[in-house]
Amino acid sequence: MTTTKSRTASASGSEPATTEALVRNPGLPLDMGWVNRVHSNRSAIERRAATLPTRRTVKKDWQAAWLLRAVTCLDLTTLAGDDTPGNVLRLCAKARQPVRQEILTELGFDELKVGAVCVYHNFVATAVEALQGSDIPVAAVSTGFPAGLNGFDQKLQEITASVAAGAREIDIVISRHHVLTGNWQALYDEVKAFREACGEAHMKTILATHELATLRNVGMASLVCMMAGADFIKTSTGKEPTNATLPVGLVMVRAIRDYYEQTGYKVGFKPAGGIRTAKSSLDWLALIKEELGNEWLNNSLFRIGASGLLSDIERQLAHYVTGQYAAAYENPMV
């Protein structure tokens, strides 16, 4: 007979949490013919997005397995004005042990860790040291995060400094004005230069979709950033009035699918900003599964950027294992 524990473990392990090394998207010359063919039908996109939270009901063992998968894809983030070395160290400890060991053991796991820790440049060195030996990468937000309005040279210096401090991932923000004025060449040139400055560090390109005015702009900007060599495209900084939404996510993952079908290169996707509940993490996983397939359901190609999601996931996992919700003090942070 299959036990609950072994079913859960196999459900979570049915696809590897981290796949073998991907071929990095090298980018390609800006193809304005392709970019101009991007279209978006807002009502159709919104209708499709509205079905996602309802059509895939993931329950019991499968829900636990999906939540564990969400944890492995989490960019555990702190990007607050009152960040301190102390709270970054606590975040890194949580990154190493995101779910209490007794819960993990009940679920049949020895170990679980997040996809990355995401901080401002000033805390990169602290996080790198705290995560030594864990193989958890540190991601730095860069290029004038969140508004993206620093000078261009300053933006390149920020990237270089974060890479030198040990960041293995750089989350850059694009200049929204290039999109809003239709200057796609400028957007392409900017992102290509950022990618060159990143070197071996993987580059996530934040579109700040709320500030791009239309879904068509989101689709066009997604494509231009991939042509310029983005390893991931990311929805939001977490600082816009509206951040990750399923309609915007749908436009972006369809751009990723289009790019893959045309070039053979897989680009990752990172929804970020305002994702706070275990249920919403399941909706994002469902979006990826349905639109991009299981190949994207691992932390090489999918991340969730969140500063306040993990505690609800841990709470739901504890409930799954014990039948009771934990007291707040048992899940003290994030």
Ligand SMILES: O=C[C@H](O)COP(=O)(O)O
């Ligand atoms: O990149 C990640 C986002 O800044 C996180 O946003 P959040 O604080 O709303 O979770």
